[in-house]
Amino acid sequence: MFKGILKDQSVQTSIGVIFILLIFGSFILPEWMSNNFMYGMSRGLAVLGLMILWRTNLVSFGHALYYGFGAYAVALCQKFFGVTDIFLRLLIAVAAAGLLGFALGFILRKYREIFFAMLSLAFSMVLYGLLAKAEFLGSTDGMSISPSTFFGTELGRIALFNFIGLVVILAIIFAQAYLRSSLGHLTTAIQDNEIRVEYLGYSVEKAIHIKYVISACLAGGAGGLMAASLGQVDPDSMVLWSVSGELVFVTIMSGLGNILAPFIGAVIFEFIRTYAFEWAPQAWQMIIGGTLLAIIFFSPGGLWSLFQKLNFLRKKNNE
Amino acid sequence: MNNHFILQTKDLQKSFSGIIAAQNINISVKEGEIIGIIGANGAGKTVFVNMITGYLKPTSGKIHFLGNDITGIKPREATHIGVCRSFQVSQVFMTMTVKQNLMIAMSLSKKKGGQLLLPLEDEKLSKECDKILDLYKIKKQSDLIVSTLSQGMRKLLDIAMAVVGNPKVLLLDEPTSGVSVEEKFGIMDIVISALKKSGTTVLFVEHDMEIVERYVDRVIAFYQGQVICDDTPKKALKNKKVIQYVLGS
Ligand SMILES: Nc1ncnc2c1ncn2[C@@H]1O[C@H](COP(=O)(O)OP(=O)(O)O)[C@@H](O)[C@H]1O
Ligand SMILES: [Mg+2]
Numbered sequence: 001m002f003k004g005i006l007k008d009q010s011v012q013t014s015i016g017v018i019f020i021l022l023i024f025g026s027f028i029l030p031e032w033m034s035n036n037f038m039y040g041m042s043r044g045l046a047v048l049g050l051m052i053l054w055r056t057n058l059v060s061f062g063h064a065l066y067y068g069f070g071a072y073a074v075a076l077c078q079k080f081f082g083v084t085d086i087f088l089r090l091l092i093a094v095a096a097a098g099l100l101g102f103a104l105g106f107i108l109r110k111y112r113e114i115f116f117a118m119l120s121l122a123f124s125m126v127l128y129g130l131l132a133k134a135e136f137l138g139s140t141d142g143m144s145i146s147p148s149t150f151f152g153t154e155l156g157r158i159a160l161f162n163f164i165g166l167v168v169i170l171a172i173i174f175a176q177a178y179l180r181s182s183l184g185h186l187t188t189a190i191q192d193n194e195i196r197v198e199y200l201g202y203s204v205e206k207a208i209h210i211k212y213v214i215s216a217c218l219a220g221g222a223g224g225l226m227a228a229s230l231g232q233v234d235p236d237s238m239v240l241w242s243v244s245g246e247l248v249f250v251t252i253m254s255g256l257g258n259i260l261a262p263f264i265g266a267v268i269f270e271f272i273r274t275y276a277f278e279w280a281p282q283a284w285q286m287i288i289g290g291t292l293l294a295i296i297f298f299s300p301g302g303l304w305s306l307f308q309k310l311n312f313l314r315k316k317n318n319e
Numbered sequence: 320m321n322n323h324f325i326l327q328t329k330d331l332q333k334s335f336s337g338i339i340a341a342q343n344i345n346i347s348v349k350e351g352e353i354i355g356i357i358g359a360n361g362a363g364k365t366v367f368v369n370m371i372t373g374y375l376k377p378t379s380g381k382i383h384f385l386g387n388d389i390t391g392i393k394p395r396e397a398t399h400i401g402v403c404r405s406f407q408v409s410q411v412f413m414t415m416t417v418k419q420n421l422m423i424a425m426s427l428s429k430k431k432g433g434q435l436l437l438p439l440e441d442e443k444l445s446k447e448c449d450k451i452l453d454l455y456k457i458k459k460q461s462d463l464i465v466s467t468l469s470q471g472m473r474k475l476l477d478i479a480m481a482v483v484g485n486p487k488v489l490l491l492d493e494p495t496s497g498v499s500v501e502e503k504f505g506i507m508d509i510v511i512s513a514l515k516k517s518g519t520t521v522l523f524v525e526h527d528m529e530i531v532e533r534y535v536d537r538v539i540a541f542y543q544g545q546v547i548c549d550d551t552p553k554k555a556l557k558n559k560k561v562i563q564y565v566l567g568s
Contacts, residue, residue, distance in 0.1 A: 001436040182426035183435040189423050192412035200427040201398035
């Protein structure tokens with residue numbers, strides 16, 4: 001599956017961009033900026049998960065379910081087992097979300113379009129309801145997450161930032177290997193023609209299920225890393241429907257064109273939010289809404305297609 | 320049921336909310352036979368193909384394949400046991416290139432699950448794929464997006480995608496409709512000779528009687544959901560009922 005993956009151009013670009021970012025973030029950028037990069041990269045994992053689903057024309061309006069589930073899995077394991085190791089945290093978040101996705105996938109895989117989207121949303125609202133009621137997890141206040149450790153030593157902010165960067169690189173390698181495989185190409189094939197896929201002897205539902213679990217794992221990982229970097233989990237910022245909406249928003253904004261796009265989109269989103277909040281604390285949602293409108297009107301392929309256009313113009317000018 | 324036959328149907332019947340689209344269909348097919356299915360529009364040819372390949376569940380009756388009851392199996396199970404098909408309206412992946420279409424079909428047909436995880440652009444697979452594209456005369460169109468192709472080209476691709484699964488029985492629903500008159504024979508030559516070589520049993524729906532005469536061992540004629548004639552092409556094309564209800568004169 002991974003044969004020759006490092007020769008893949010988008011993987012090479014992604015690794016390059018992230019390495020540069022890690023160097024800048026570790027040594028040069030002010031804290032608020034590198035924090036935004038850290039949050040953006042973490043959430044980008046969830047956006048990548050949505051993008052992978054979206055390539056089969058499946059939109060999940062409830063991906064905060066897995067994002068929040070990953071985050072709360074980290075919180076629970078800290079509370080009951082004292083787990084703070086960053087590797088374990090990531091593993092737990094991914095595994096918990098993956099298992100949940102595997103279980104719910106048996107239901108979801110039968111649905112398409114708006115039913116698929118809304119069913120995900122419904123499940124996420126159930127989780128929200130449960131968490132908001134769960135007093136041992138702090139109800140709507142949530143609970144705080146203690147700093148992560150690495151083999152017993154506490155992990156500083158910069159170390160965590162670099163860890164997240166490396167996780168993103170691994171996720172990109174995995175996702176690209178999946179998407180370029182025959183199984184991954186079934187994505188487009190299913191979108192085009194489910195009947196033909198069945199007649200080629202493959203179960204469309206199974207292919208969607210696999211994709212759904214991958215997507216859930218990515219969202220869960222995002223939630224786990226976000227919990228670790230924010231030092232806090234609560235239902236409103238982890239599981240509420242608006243969180244799912246934001247993830248869909250960022251997916252549209254990023255575009256489906258490239259494996260790096262979700263991360264660029266998620267980082268830009270963090271910055272837009274920070275600035276919007278600063279300039280117009282009362283109306284920051286309006287700015288975000290306006291951004292989405294602008295993208296849908298002027299660059300429906302997302303930011304990525306904008307980059308491509310710019311690149312094209314530059315090449316044309318050089319000729 | 321007789322194991323001597325690769326495919327047999329017993330009193331196959333299909334009705335759609337009262338309208339009978341197939342009834343009393345009893346057909347026995349020997350391994351390696353090439354059979355032409357003829358009949359006017361609406362005679363029930365596609366319904367027949369759909370029932371055999373698991374797209375439609377018969378209302379009653381049985382289908383046996385190599386002695387096993389396969390009535391009402393799922394499409395992908397039909398593919399797994401070696402009953403494959405092409406479609407009257409080609410079912411291909413419209414937004415992908417010709418080559419990607421065929422590569423997906425090929426990698427799904429490799430029974431080793433491993434191929435699914437290999438890159439689609441696998442070199443070995445790619446070479447095999449080029450050979451097949453060449454055979455079906457769609458090599459030049461390799462990198463074109465399928466939605467830009469003519470109906471006829473899509474048809475060819477559709478057939479190629481069914482054939483790479485190495486079927487034991489292949490059902491082709493109007494393989495030459497939409498293919499230009501000049502190309503029809505060339506293509507059928509390629510398809511049929513390749514299938515004969517591999518010993519594949521073929522049932523194909525066809526409107527062009529020249530094609531039928533040239534390629535088939537046996538003709539099955541449909542009229543209003545029933546088989547009105549099951550004979551050699553020579554005799555079938557002279558059959559009174561066939562002349563009246565199929566050839567339309
Ligand atoms: N899914 C369906 N629902 C209702 N009627 C159908 C359906 N499929 C086929 N029929 C009817 O069955 C009859 C046979 O159709 P078909 O097998 O497609 O004819 P053809 O011989 O031209 O391929 C027609 O009268 C058609 O209207
Ligand atoms: Mg028909």
